[in-house]
């Protein structure tokens with residue numbers, strides 16, 4: 037399709053949202069519980085990768101960047117994902133801990149937006165998760181200096197094979213540059229698509245002792 041055809045197509049498609057609604061009386065007072073409920077419903081709806089989320093980071097100058105990662109833990113103290121601490125996102129989060137998360141589940145007409153700050157996740161927690169990964173993924177974590185340029189694909193395969201040899205017959209330890217970030221949210225927004233673009237948007241703003249719940253215009 038030429039650009040013009042693509043543009044025409046995406047301008048003509050009109051989707052009305054009507055499956056569900058979101059009301060103050062029905063949401064959980066705790067946004068973590070509410071997120072857990074929605075993830076469970078996304079899993080039940082058989083959405084592909086319902087725990088995949090876009091995370092946005094910014095460097096010290098405020099220049100933003102986004103990418104998808106997997107949410108791997110939802111706890112009362114925060115949300116956890118794993119990555120390479122020397123990657124672009126890793127470096128940015130270490131110099132500027134502000135983060136925004138976004139889940140989009142089109143099949144159930146939902147979006148969740150989360151804002152907060154990250155902390156390094158505990159080494160015990162990262163070890164536990166790393167130990168449970170398949171051996172190839174563990175070796176991959178050693179072989180990839182994530183986000184650095186590499187001359188060729190063959191070079192990456194070579195690095196992988198070198199680490200395979202290095203750890204032959206041994207347990208693969210967690211690389212010091214690989215682990216979790218714990219996101220400590222201060223804001224959640226749950227979005228449910230509604231007819232006539234009158235979508236439901238319920239937010240939770242963290243206060244000293246609790247969460248303030250409110251509604252935004254669509």
Ligand SMILES: Cc1cc2nc3c(=O)[nH]c(=O)nc-3n(C[C@H](O)[C@H](O)[C@H](O)COP(=O)(O)O)c2cc1C
Nearest residue numbers: 085088103104105106118119120123124125126183
């Ligand atoms: C569905 C999906 C899940 C992903 N999960 C992760 C993840 O959990 N951790 C991770 O570091 N990268 C993950 N990635 C790769 C990232 O999107 C990204 O390419 C990589 O982390 C490098 O990002 P950066 O250069 O901005 O640091 C995932 C990509 C996709 C499409």
